Amino acid sequence: MFTDQVKKQLEDIVGEKNVAASNASKLAYSYDATPQFQSLPDAVVSPKTTQEIVEIMKICNKHKIPIVPRGSGTNLSAGTTPIDGGIVLLFKHMNNILEIDENNLTITTQPGVNTLQLITEVEKLGLFYPPDPSSMKISQIGGNINENSGGLRGLKYGVTRDYVMGLEVVLPNGDIIRTGGKLAKDVAGYDLTRLFVGSEGTLGIVTEITLKLLPLPETKKTMLALYEDLHAAAQTVSKILSNRIIPTTLEFLDQPTLKVVEDFSNIGLPTDVKAVLLIEQDGDSQSVDRDIHKMAEICRENQAVQVDVAKSPEEAEALTTARRSALSALARLKPTTILEDATVPRSEIANMVEAISQIAEKYEVDICTFGHAGDGNLHPTCLTDVRDSEEIHRVEKAFEEIFEKAVELGGTITGEHGVGAMKADYLHLKLGEAGIDAMKNIKKAFDPNNIMNPGKIFAKNSPKRVVVSQS
Amino acid sequence: MFTDQVKKQLEDIVGEKNVAASNASKLAYSYDATPQFQSLPDAVVSPKTTQEIVEIMKICNKHKIPIVPRGSGTNLSAGTTPIDGGIVLLFKHMNNILEIDENNLTITTQPGVNTLQLITEVEKLGLFYPPDPSSMKISQIGGNINENSGGLRGLKYGVTRDYVMGLEVVLPNGDIIRTGGKLAKDVAGYDLTRLFVGSEGTLGIVTEITLKLLPLPETKKTMLALYEDLHAAAQTVSKILSNRIIPTTLEFLDQPTLKVVEDFSNIGLPTDVKAVLLIEQDGDSQSVDRDIHKMAEICRENQAVQVDVAKSPEEAEALTTARRSALSALARLKPTTILEDATVPRSEIANMVEAISQIAEKYEVDICTFGHAGDGNLHPTCLTDVRDSEEIHRVEKAFEEIFEKAVELGGTITGEHGVGAMKADYLHLKLGEAGIDAMKNIKKAFDPNNIMNPGKIFAKNSPKRVVVSQS
Structure with missing residues (x-):
């Protein structure tokens, strides 16, 4: 149980200003981006080092106090709501990129780094970190690890899991383990790295991350295919793939989504068609041209009423940015x-x-x-x-x-x-x-004492959606 | 303990002819490709279905009899030696490719299928399964899953783990679970798929496998760079990668290996240099030409004394086949x-x-x-x-x-x-x-009773290498 004595112990570890327990603080971290889930934590704690996390873990494990590790709270499955109370753990002091290794094509980072910042930093060096969740402007890489985040480039490049090479993790018993490394191959025992990726903070606390990078593709092109028929648009997706073309991005938007996204972004998206496909290919310029040409043909063969290739990188960027804003746009209605x-x-x-x-x-x-x-x-x-x-x-x-x-x-x-x-x-x-x-x-x-993010993944006897608790 | 009664029960499940307990049979499965490890099993059992495996598992779990799942025994870490006795499980009756799905680019297969056969079958359809362990002519895909096998194309394409999308597994308690599926994305709970990949048969028995396929690359080229200096060859490897080129294959052979491989394969490998790099790139022809040209340049800049691009697919194939034969060649000495x-x-x-x-x-x-x-x-x-x-x-x-x-x-x-x-x-x-x-x-x-492949991964108090036991 969270007592004043526990609070004092936590303050001794991380410093008084890094333990917030005011009503305002608790309210601010009582929910994430998921509607209908809200519950107050007992405190919000911001450690500075792995060692501090070890000490916090030991106290919480002893007193059976829930710990909810939280990035920026963009979670859409109520994965970071403190539904059993306890402490919310923030990584605002653990937000440094530790190393970009150009020889091994890896980046090593603390969990609190913003995803888009990480992507931008590696692209400056001609390198590429493909996972691009729609929330990337706000999300933290530690949250991406815990959720195994996807994104728009997942079709060709896979998801977060496919880029995690090594982790430092603090376990509920206070042990620090290091999994993997800057290694293309490692079969020394079970694949703990991938067990932690997507474990939603229920097994331990990720404190350091080594990610695989790729060479930045030479170029990319984006196009929009318009449809009067939903089924034809969906059919095109299968046809592109069965023609052995794997584009970077192959997004679908129906008419209602199109309307609100256009209303939100004002970039001239068509709103009078039933659906669009937003298609992007990257690579060297010859392959990109060939694939874009071929895909445009497949779209037309499958009843696309119009196919437009973006004329500039800016126009292409506007299209993908508009797609990323779909949730925000819809949320206004x-x-x-x-x-x-x-x-x-x-x-x-x-x-x-x-x-x-x-x-x-x-x-x-x-x-x-x-x-x-x-x-x-x-x-x-x-x-x-x-x-x-x-x-x-x-x-x-x-x-x-x-x-x-x-x-x-x-x-x-x-x-x-x-x-x-x-x-x-x-x-x-x-x-x-x-x-x-x-x-x-x-x-x-x-986690025999069930302190790590309890109430997630496994069902309780709670009502299905509405778990709004009041303290 | 393995008794006559247990043997009878197993025979009732799989049929008498699928339980072998003669001295000759036991001897044949007492070792794998790893030197110095040998130990007799109590019996060799060949089930035909997942349901038979469930029944076998229940009996073994009840009587605490070790089960060692075994593919073709090409293992090099004594992973399939029955060091605590028990039964060796063979998959010779579970050796069918169940489906190649050209829309989803997947193959679903039983564990007993030969790796090279699987690769050949998908290539006939213009598809590509990249993991190519040197043992692929003999190995089974189930063994590849249990060991997370690598191969020569791992640099660009990753290892077995990166292609496993779904598994059917029989757990020690007799439960059948299905993980993943024909799904590019799935975050419903922990990543059991990748926990089983590389678990060396210590957690359960894989009975069905769904693998990801890629479109077959348009073309490939192979070259050989010769060095008078080991360090220069190794340095070239780093230089190629830091120049943002990721070839399919980038293999190193030192002079002693070269000599025996040439003696074994007689294809005209140079034996008077200190080391060679065998380099392959695949993709569309323009990118392949560009990369091969650039890599040849990097080799020369890093003291390669000669760089030869294979003149035909046959010559290229001879080179990679020679490399794959390195272990067999060395083993003759x-x-x-x-x-x-x-x-x-x-x-x-x-x-x-x-x-x-x-x-x-x-x-x-x-x-x-x-x-x-x-x-x-x-x-x-x-x-x-x-x-x-x-x-x-x-x-x-x-x-x-x-x-x-x-x-x-x-x-x-x-x-x-x-x-x-x-x-x-x-x-x-x-x-x-x-x-x-x-x-x-x-x-x-x-596996609370430690029946699944006991004595593997985790150390016993046994001498380090020589675990030859005599029964």
Whole structure:
């Protein structure tokens, strides 16, 4: 339990000004970017070093106080809400890039570094860190590690996991372990590196990260294909991939999303068509030209009514920036925006888009769909109002059916946002009881007292969505 | 304990002819490709289905009988020797490719399929499965999964782990779990897929595998750069990578290795130089030409005395095949060949090559070095005689020092062969006690009775190398 004595001990470790326990502070860290989840922590603690984290961990483990490691709180699955109280751990003092190693093509960094800053720093050296979650302007790399963040370039370049080479982690028992290293190959025991990536802060605290970098591609081109038919757009995605072309980005936006994104960004997006595909390819200029040409042809063969290649890097940048703003744009329309990330095999995109519209119609809810079509990772987004409990009930039923449909099509309940508190009740759809049991055993092996981000991933007997607690 | 009654039960499950317990059978599966490790199993069992494996698992778990899953036994870390007896599990009846999905670019297969056969089948469709361990003519894909096998194309394309999208696994308690799927993105809970990859058969039995495929590159070119100076060859490796070129293959062979490989393959390899680099690039023809030209230039700038680009695909194939035969070629020279796989960051290749020669000299042992220089993954290979216990003692001291040096340079004790029984005593060098404890806790969480491939990864109080037991 969190007592005054514990607070005093924490202050002794990190300094008084790094333990915030005012109502304002606690309120500020009582929620993340996920609607409908809020709960006050007991304190907000900002350590400066790994050693301080070890000391904090030992105290919390002894007194069974929850620890919720938090980056910038852009989480969309209530993964960083302190639903059982305890301390929220911030990394604002651990925000240095430690080394960019141009010989080994690696970057070593503390968890508190902003993702876009990291990307910008390596690009200055002609290097490339591909994972680009839409939240990258705000998010921290430590949060990306805990959530295994995706992004728009995932189709060609994979996700955060594919770039993590080594970690320093503080375990609940206070041990510091180092996994991997600047090593292209390492099979010395189990793959702890990837076990921690995407573990949502439930196994330990990541304190240092070594990431793989690539050479920066020579050039890139972006194009927009417009459709009068949703199915034709989805079909094009499959056709591009089965033609053995893997573009960097292959995004889908339906008409409702297009309208609000254009209204938000004012860059001249078409709003009179049913859907667009935003396609980007990078590489050396000859291959890029060839692929863009070929993809434009495939789009036209699959009923695109118009195909436009961006005329300048600025125009291309405006298009991808507009796409990244989709959530912010949609969030302006109604009081509550629920953005999901059900994911299916690429071949099932057309079926999934269709199923989402049917489900929205069935439950009479307002769902826009956009997302990483090339990954099979869609973002059906519901515009609703948390105060309308009757509508929220229908929204929940609709999303439950969307998750079930995704799994039925060979997919998963979450492609990139994590399970968090929000999707814990749906995890059995993907994993079955045996899969959940195996994961719970891993959790127990690392964290027998369940202090690391409790209430996430694994279901409690709590109501499905609304876990707003009041203290 | 393995009793006649247990044998009868196993026969009831898989049929009498699929339980072999003759001395000849037991002897045949008492060792793998690792010298100096031999121990008889109690029986050799060949199931036909996942359900049969569930039944076998339940019996073995009840009677605490070790199970050693085994592919083709090409393992080089004594990972598939039944050092505690029990049953060796073969996959000769589970050797079908189940599906090649050209829309999702995946292949789903049973574990007993031969690696080269799998590669050949997908290439017929213009698709590409990059991991190409030197043993691929013999090895099985299930073994590759358990060991996270590397190969010659690892520099550009990564290792087996990077291609595993989903698994079906039978756990020690008899549960069947399915991880991942045909999904580019999936963050529903912990990354069990990658936890099983490289777990050396110590956590469960992989019964079905879904792998990611790529479009087959348009073309490839191969070249050989000759050096009078080891250090210059190693230096070239770093220079190529720091020039932002990532070739498919970047292999190093020293003069002693060259001599025996040429003697074995007779393809006209130069044997009068101190070292060669074997370099391959693939992709579209323009990029390949540009990269090959640039790399040839870098080789020359770094004291290559000659650079030859293979004139035909056949000549190129002969070169890589010769490289793959290095172990077989070396094995002809002396009664015992010990091939190691200490791995360092790419930037440390030159230092590591130098350290290996110094250590070999210090202990007066005969060590050839070749391997995946671009990965930092070298294969110092000792030609010795297991019957000469005084020399073997020096060999062990030498390898111990090589492992220590690798770790000191930021590397690892094993890049692609696994820990097995052979390197268990050295694991603490890489992981420390805290890292080993974390892994042991995972092992206990899955396999509390320690029936899955016991004696591997984690050290017993056994002598370091010679674990030849007699029954």
